[in-house]
Amino acid sequence: MESHNCWHCGKQAAESLFCRYCNSLQRPKQDYFRFMGLEPRLNLDAAELQKRFYSLSRLLHPDRFNRASATEKQYSLEATAILNDAYRTLRDPVTRAEYMLQEEGFENGVHNNKEVPPELLEEVFDLNMALEELRGGDHGARPQLERARERFLGLRREVDESLKKLYTAYDATKDRQRLVEIRGLLNRRRYIQNLVSEVEKELAP
Ligand SMILES: [Zn+2]
Known part of the structure; x- marks a missing residue:
């Protein structure tokens, strides 16, 4: 020091x-x-x-x-x-990792990625349809949205578990490649979190 x-x-x-x-x-x-x-x-x-x-x-x-x-x-x-x-x-483990990325010279830390991860394309498409239906007053779409919320919360948990493993790996090795992977997962997490927030907003009574 x-x-x-x-x-x-x-x-x-x-x-x-x-x-x-x-x-x-x-x-x-x-x-x-x-x-x-x-x-x-x-x-x-x-x-x-x-x-x-x-x-x-x-x-x-x-x-x-x-x-x-x-x-x-x-x-x-x-x-x-x-x-x-x-x-x-x-x-907070997420903002902590974003801070570490910034400190380690990753420009802007994490980007606010609007691009749909390819493997989620179909689900996001269905989700947007259901959101449209609910906004249009069709409450029949609610159960589908509730299932989608559970599904995306599950995906967020998976991301969090993978992050935890990468945090441990990075702490042990200080290998920058782990930070690259962490940044990718943080982008994915943010994308999923935005979906969850959007669904919860529409489902709120
Ligand atoms: Zn002094």
Whole structure:
């Protein structure tokens, strides 16, 4: 981990949030994993992440810096904002992987893919027909849509299981090819999720 000089006392030892010589709050790191004190990994222990979030929230709370210098006040605000974004991003396995892809230089992380995966063409076609019927007032289409929802939720579960295996493989090897595969699955997952949301919107009473 790179070190820098403390903005307050100038000593070259400020690697953590607070300088270990003068205890001044340092400019917060932008990297979500490092900020949380974690190695960049796709499989994270949710309980551990939450524990770190709460303890950092307390340490960085702007109320604790009421009487601090303007620099520390500013850093505590910045750090609190980063902390909240980091926690929100890292606690969800999908947004965590999207973040990792971005950090590893995959342009835009995941694309919002509107193209139908070829193996789903027929099902998506049937689904759109049923959606049209329901929108047109034909409630006979409801059972078909309910079945479609179950089917797509099942596909989403399959994607999630495959993702979990790839996360483990990537953490163990740091092989970029695994990230390429993960990106493909995240695109597929997003496509499926959009279908599920669309069906649920129409089925909502
Ligand atoms: Zn210092």
